Amino acid sequence: MLYSQLYIPTLKEKPTEAEVISHQLMLRAGFIRKLTSGIYSFLPLGVRSLRKMEAIIREEMNRAGAQEVLLPALQPAELWQESGRWEKYGKELIRVRDRHNRDYCLGPTHEEVVTDLLRHEIRSYRQLPINLYQIQTKFRDEIRPRFGLMRGREFGMKDGYSFDRDEEGAGKTYQKMFEAYQRIFTRCGLQFKAVEADSGAIGGSYSHEFMVLAESGEDAILACTACSYAANVERAESIDRFQADPKEERKERQKISTPAQKTVEEVTRFLSIPSQRLVKTLIYQTDQGPVAVLVRGDQEVNETKLLKVLDTQELNLADEVTVQKLTGAPVGFAGAVGLSLPLWADHTLTGLKNFVMGGNEADIHWINLNWGTDVAIPRWADLRLAQEGEPCPKCQSPLKAFRGIEVGHVFKLGDKYSRSMKATFLDEQGQEQFMIMGCYGIGVGRTVAAAIEQNHDKDGIVWPMALAPFQVLITPVEWSSGSETNQWAQAIYEELENKGFEVLLDDRPERPGIKFKDADLIGIPVRVTIGPKGLAEGIVEVRERRTGQIQKVLKDQVVLIIQKLVSEALNY
């Protein structure tokens, strides 16, 4: 491809709107342009990288036995009403109406559509398992789109859906997909971690997120420093290091004046007690009304866990007015004594004795409270946020915190959709059974962006070979058409093209400085620099973008050297 014929509008200056590096570089290097908030156009280079990503995904999905389909982006409301998600999905679902006033939505995901597709076709266990995937544009009306391709409102996603006859089959499919994902991200040259995204209550983990490790990541991960345990902080568990003394005597409860002592820090300092002896009482608003949630002073509530345990859609901390009304005290003095709200408490509070809580009166706390006698026995659950440094739930080594970009997610759905949408088949006994489903997503654009987060330097992008828009860039440093430099550039270009390499020839009548700067910015892995100085000695330069290393090679041997560089970089 000739540079002069490609639309590559590079930017010298850093765009002010771009916060993260991948976003800045994709704009500067002319890969994408923003149309409106969270919605981007892909320019020629951007499309090339995106297509490479897609090709890798296709190869590995096909290899793993999945089949490609293409499902509609525009979907009728009826399907979503049937699954219950028309109401549940909320404001992120982009709803549209046609001229007949019929409701539709732009698909944020396709469980309803595939399930509908297959329920009409699959009758017998003999037709299972079946595993379909597509690469489609998804629409989600994100509250706050940001970071360029990382969190958009319209974005490319590979989504796959598997249908098995039973749990065992579904487990096998899940495993296959898990392995396919490992291959995909490895081929992209990414440093990633597969982390548990489910608490795994029913023996084993059935959901994994694939996280690309990056400072700018939106997700927090806790990973064990010794074993393979790794989990999204939202789901992570850990062992509580604090042990209450089992021999401690129960004491008599007592009201204490704690003027203006509201926070955990203030109260514990005021009473000279460790924060483990304080129990925080948080009032949450839920679908079923307000509830009180108790955690130890040194712990924090994990709202993701809470959401699940309470089985609620809405979950918000109550505002000051509500807290005042429900507890009779201003914020900071809530307690569970005599509180007529559903009580939930974290497991770490189980053995605690003689603890401290707010008194439900301004400037008052109770001390020496005990379960049963003073405070009604709450419903126990894992409600706390695991923290860095705490012991791993599997092997007790300390957990370490990372940040990650979620690029893939494999999830076992079970019969959630097949049941609500009646996707059934007949087994050998002629019994009607629900299909067991799984779903598997990869953010295509996001993965490309994540690759840049991990592969860049001060001059620009440093593409992994597998995702680079071109493998080789040829840069002649003088351009007068008849020059020897240009003849050689042209010759090497043609030879590489013929050998099947993806080559870009910078034939622009620009000064070398401009060509070099653009070359570094767009990040093509191998650059061949051809100039009169070298040619005088019969050599050209082969430069690797990542290392900056230059090999001076005889002009007839360039192709061999490049063959070696490219194939080594694609060797996975």
Add this chain to the structure above:
RNA sequence: CGGGGCGUAGCGCAGCCUGGAUAGCGCACCUGCCUUGGGCGCAGGGGGUCGGAGGUUCAAAUCCUCUCGCCCCGACCA
């Protein structure tokens, strides 16, 4: 949803507070000369009516009101 910021030439910005004459600057673009191994140099030139609507005023990019869009931060751990 709350708070903050911004919208002036293709891009990046100044001017606005303290209204006043042809609305500036850098980059990019066009022409010519020059130059050619890391975003040259010189000279000349084209392009905006100041996000939109309304208002105040003799006079509005500038003041006021409304509106649209974009960016950032936050969304309460008592």
